[in-house]
Amino acid sequence: MFLSLPCRFRNSGYLPYTAAMPRLPRRFFARNTVTVARELLGQRLVRILNGQRLAGLITETEAYVGEEDLACHARAGRTPRTQVMYGPPGHAYIYLNYGLHWMLNVVTERNGFPAAVLIRGIQPTQGLEQMRLWRGGQPDKTLTNGPGKVTQALGIDHSLNGIDLCVRRTELFIEAASPVAHILNSPRVGIENVPEPWKSMAWNFKIMTNDNG
DNA sequence: AGCACGATTAACT
DNA sequence: GTTAATCGTGCTC
Numbered sequence: 527m528f529l530s531l532p533c534r535f536r537n538s539g540y541l542p543y544t545a546a547m548p549r550l551p552r553r554f555f556a557r558n559t560v561t562v563a564r565e566l567l568g569q570r571l572v573r574i575l576n577g578q579r580l581a582g583l584i585t586e587t588e589a590y591v592g593e594e595d596l597a598c599h600a601r602a603g604r605t606p607r608t609q610v611m612y613g614p615p616g617h618a619y620i621y622l623n624y625g626l627h628w629m630l631n632v633v634t635e636r637n638g639f640p641a642a643v644l645i646r647g648i649q650p651t652q653g654l655e656q657m658r659l660w661r662g663g664q665p666d667k668t669l670t671n672g673p674g675k676v677t678q679a680l681g682i683d684h685s686l687n688g689i690d691l692c693v694r695r696t697e698l699f700i701e702a703a704s705p706v707a708h709i710l711n712s713p714r715v716g717i718e719n720v721p722e723p724w725k726s727m728a729w730n731f732k733i734m735t736n737d738n739g
Numbered sequence: 740a741g742c743a744c745g746a747t748t749a750a751c752t
Numbered sequence: 753g754t755t756a757a758t759c760g761t762g763c764t765c
Binding site for chain 3: 740741742743744745748749
């Protein structure tokens with residue numbers, strides 16, 4: 527179920543189609559991480575970069591849930607890196623993977639419980655030209671279909687680690703968009719060396735398309 | 740201080 | 753299908 531969200535802009539009748547929709551509030555993220563991961567599909571990830579708005583609908587997510595989850599960075603407990611995940615929900619947890627790729631996560635659950643949702647893919651809706659530039663001329667088909675590609679296309683790196691996605695002036699946030707009807711769920715990607723049952727938990731969610739469904 | 744590893748990607752064959 | 757690129761992190765000595 528989707529939360530009912532503030533709708534004060536919805537019925538004004540004369541807004542241009544570019545008008546910003548309401549942002550997902552902190553209470554959206556302050557819930558069960560698997561639920562948040564599933565419900566983030568179809569919502570609009572927005573990056574404001576040098577005053578320009580880049581946006582895309584979220585197409586793939588993954589849940590990482592607490593110290594018990596041996597695929598989650600919080601398995602090591604509270605460290606300088608995992609600090610943000612222990613903080614309040616609705617903040618960005620961003621880290622470097624393979625020495626090359628920045629991964630964007632959104633912190634979930636209550637303050638003090640370490641969990642987050644990894645954004646693994648988006649479908650660009652605004653700022654496509656700028657995304658192509660950031661991606662070095664890669665074909666549109668592979669522009670943002672992976673976690674490292676999403677951050678590269680949106681110009682996201684460690685400088686945004688820990689920022690609040692739920693306040694007024696922020697350069698990264700998520701807007702309420704269209705609910706998604708058909709969702710595919712499967713085990714999480716890239717955790718081959720993680721023990722069971724965590725390796726097999728079906729906490730990867732993606733929108734069903736002609737390609738995958 | 741040193742080491743092995745990783746929530747990946749792109750360019751190979 | 754295979755592999756190199758590349759470095760922060762957490763663990764061990």
